[in-house]
Amino acid sequence: MATEVKTKIPEVLEKQEAGILTDWMKEQVAATTVRPDLLKEGDLREQSGRFLQLLRVSARANDLMHIQGPNWAPLREMLDDLSRSRAIQGFTSSETATFVLSFKQPLFTRLRQSHDDLDGLAEDLWRATALLDKLGLYTTEAFIKSREDIIGRQAKEMFELSTPVVELWQGILGLPIIGTLDSKRTQLVMETLLERIAQTQAQFAIIDITGVPTVDTQTAQNLLKTVNATRLMGAECIISGVRPQIAQTMVHLGVNLAGVITKSTLAGALAVAFKQRALAVKPISPPSGNG
């Protein structure tokens, strides 16, 4: 980069901070990407003011090309925070990047006014563009990173929620499955269930698949694996919540469920388990008139 022409960017930022901020705010409020529903104008003004202030301080060092350097740390931190909060608020990545990129026009206008020579202007415009592009890209990256963090956390939470083993009765465990059963999940379901069987010495495990939207060969295979593993441990496994469509699909797919007890409802499965344990549910007394 040619250094003969001295940049006027820091100078412009120092001297005309207030004017640039006013122009920039006008620019942002008028832009199509502004989201008054998600962010109040006052907050936006505060963020813009802070950005401008930090940019001014960072630009003083005359090192406009290396935004990874220590001079730019406060500004980077500010953009990290901004991206994170916008990712949480539900902004899109372009809306977030536009915050930085929309700063170009007010800055360029001021640069044009303060330069007399064309070479110096061109040079400074180039520097400003390169700088703001870098900052814009940095913002986008930070935004995506925040979004990925959020998605990762949600996936983890869903994964934890996905395998609740409940004790329905002494010696009878229930495992309601909601959502698709892929191999990874089957593995987790199987491990959790078998661990609980070993821990509680429960004789029956009821897998309820009411919440499983569709069953394909893979899912059926995974279910069978779980049933077989339970049996190897010496417990009995009952599959409940088989809906009519799923029963049809299973037969069409040629899934062999021979030897597996299947019931259409959880209550039916519980009844089987009660019967095999020689338990019965009875009314306490004969029904009388007072209900």
Next chain:
Amino acid sequence: MERIPILHMGEFLLVTIQVDMYDKLATALQDDVCQRIAETKARGVLIDISALDTVDSYIARVMGNIAQMSRVLDADTVLVGMRPTVAITLVEMGVALPGIRTALNAERGMALLSAARSGEDSDASGEE
């Protein structure tokens, strides 16, 4: 050569495996169990594998063989105390041990054998 002890209790034989199984030991156990069933006229065999961390496909097959051989010699076999990790591994390997009965612990296994002995049909699950 070391051998797995086989205890004789009433009508049943009790095999508790407490060392890591290797192929030769398993084959020896298979011989011994058949021998002892014939000698003692036992009506049931209980194999406790709760101490085993790993069971490979060969050992699993030997267990299946023992069950079938006992069947021929008119004795039931029940395999008790399989650990979750072992069960998962066997299922992933595609070993389902058909024809072998399982129970969660030795007590339940005994109940299962007694129930089968007391002349009921084999569907009875051996509950108290």
